[in-house]
Amino acid sequence: MDRPWYLAVGDCKEDGAPFALVTVLGTSGSTPRDPGSKMVITEESTFDTIGGGQLEFLVTQQARELLEKNETDVVIRAFPLAAEAAQCCGGQVSVMIETFAATAWQIAVFGAGHVAQQLIPILSRMPCQVHWFDKRPEFLSIPVETNIKLRLIPEEVSLAVEQLPASSDVLILTHDHALDYELTKACLQRDDISLVGTIGSDTKSNRFEQRLLKDGVDEPSLGRFVCPIGIPQVKGKLPIEIAVSICAQLIARQQIDPQSTRDRRGISWRDLKKNLSEVGEISGQEIHINPNNSKSHSG
Template sequence: MHRPEPWHAALDRLQREARPHALASVVGVAGSTPREPGAKMVITPEAVHDTLGGGSFELQVIEAAREALARGEAGTRLEAFPLGGRSGQCCGGYVHVLIELFAGAEMSVALFGAGHVGQALVEVLAPLPWRVLWFDSREDAFPARGAEGERVHRRRIVPGAGGPRVEDAVDSLPAGCHALVMTHDHAEDRALVDALLRRGDCASLGLIGSQSKWASFRRRLGDAGHDAAALDSVRCPIGVPGAAGKRPYEIALAVAAELLTLKPESERQDRRGVSPETLRETFSPTRD
């Protein structure tokens, strides 16, 4: 018999996998309520782990969390549930629930190439709360599985009659990912850059190589119909400016540092979490 997963186990797993989820915690109660302060529940778009007491109140918490996750929200929000009013339950108490939203991976990175630099880069990125989609067209290119974590997803580029079917791999990417092209073959690199530019919705696109390599690629990609604005968006060489060193791990560190500069800013650092005004209104005693 399958045992339900408790909230703390589900939270640990979802955090490691960088999948969207919410942690709902009862932080304040008044009157008769289904659960005590400290009760917790984890909510994903597909499942619920543990309980805040059931009934209409719990369904409303789940609905509020899932609506926020569907909008890609992150951060915290405080929800008030008058059980006799908003929730229509006969116990008639009042519950405040803190909903902590985790939108999933902070960034999605599509890495094309499992050579020395690709392997070193995965090693650097694996501990970060980023989702890495790792591609290679060679049958035995990926190393034996190490401690790369659940956020790294290996994918084979399927071979075709005219070579690797790079368009299928590019079509499988989520919108807004950061693409890095560093395969073992220049023709495959160029085909990938062509397909990624045609797709047109990557947050960034980087190509490993020298300025002379990019000059050759740029000329041929321009002949294939890409305009100057699109070609100017490609970074080559890749890596944070000023970084020196040609060892695979040195290049990987420079590329990871560059990705950090491209990471989108979160909410204002001086206004994170539930607003002080909301907390004062919620928890301060009313005065006549």
Template sequence: MTSPETLSWHAALHRLQQEARPHALASVVGAAGSTPREPGAKMVITADDTHDTLGGGTFEFQVIAAAREALAAGEIGTRLEAFPLGGRSGQCCGGYVHVLLEIFAGAEMSVALFGAGHVGQALVGLMAPLPWRVLWFDSREDIFPEGSESQPRLSCRRMASGEDGPDIESAVTSLPAGSHVLVMTHDHGEDRRLIDALLKRGDCASIGLIGSKSKWASFQRRLRDAGHDQTSLDRVRCPIGIPGAKGKQPYEIAVAVVAELLTLKPASEQDDSRGVPPETLREVFANAPPKRSSSQP
């Protein structure tokens, strides 16, 4: 399926990387014989869209399928695919194409921030350059700063209010699995209801609550009465922020909290061998047709 708004590959790549959405960049890096496109041709592929083209036909469909298989498996990095145009691709060109697939997983992690007060606003500003998707919640009207919605990777969501106050349950249910959650609303009762709902959900990567040790001790008594055991309560960090950080200004607190989140983000796998295996590249270049000289005697 191609989006009604089909972009050039470079415009699509810029937008998807700004939004931290999973995507793949497919580039023709080698061609022999008659082929649909020349080396350097590129297209961008997501789970449900494509932008630009490598020439169409069965060959392009197979490139798209290979990219989406990698995206669905959560792969990241590069892989080299070979397409003989006539056998595997069911085309009569008779050529041979090597395509480099670069797989981008999107956001490193999702952060759900409950509270748009001074610390929350400082936090959002600090997280803006990072490749994290941020879901920002508050129950108050007109609390989000002007222009917030235009920030890439940021979604501002006002919690609907009912007879019992903000609709905490719906907000918590909407979170992606594995989110890192920060609770810092303007109301202690709202904070406690959020912690209760988050612990009941049970699949958050981490839960942080702003406040003092005495605040957390008070919360724990009420949460135990609600049925949470100590193992569950120990999943909550309160106070939040990297240990040893000093300062009570909103920006100082925000710096300490972002630093702590950096210690919690998933570790990237480091290996001595990354990208396309060297032996694969050697084989590709060894079998490449000789370059024709531009000067003839």
């Protein structure tokens, strides 16, 4: 698509979908674009260009194969244009393909009432992807940010629940208690839903728990059921107060991440210096790589 790569990166980050950023690292011989040229590749689209033709086709193909893994990764690959890309210019291009996984934090919101209308603008500014459901067809015309996906609740409620991504946090905020119960039960019957939070009261919670046990939901699964949803310290009943309370509870749960205690991630500084010493100038805690004046031009 005719959109600069740097704007496309921002769009992809807001949308929460996986994407790849491709950078031309080096060239030799006759090549379509110079080092530093970039493009963005998603599962369905491309933005900007590294020269088009068979080279871009091959790079796009490899990037999409990497995106299927939904992992954050870096791959550096050389493409001999004559031998592999069948381009008559005959040069060689080395590219770096950086893949960025889809936003891990997935939230489903059922209902578009007063609380949801206050909650969605807050979630639209959070690093999450939101699947927002309601029964009314006119709901689909609501203007929302790119990380909010509007969905209609089907007649068969379980079909909506089946489509939710694994590890979703589910918020059930409708004004229909019967619908709330069906959604709650369907979500708890999936063992890969992280949280099932339902708006209501302690009385509603107790009634739901008794019915859920009778309907075959086991005790461990009930541990994922939170009703009323929101931090208990907030007693306010205004929609904005409830919305902020719910969002605070979600954030608190997200920040309890055992992996965040790891001391080291990615490539160590020692390995970077070792592997880049042939192509860059190392000075103290910096590595300078000038593609137009590197130590090696062998490709």
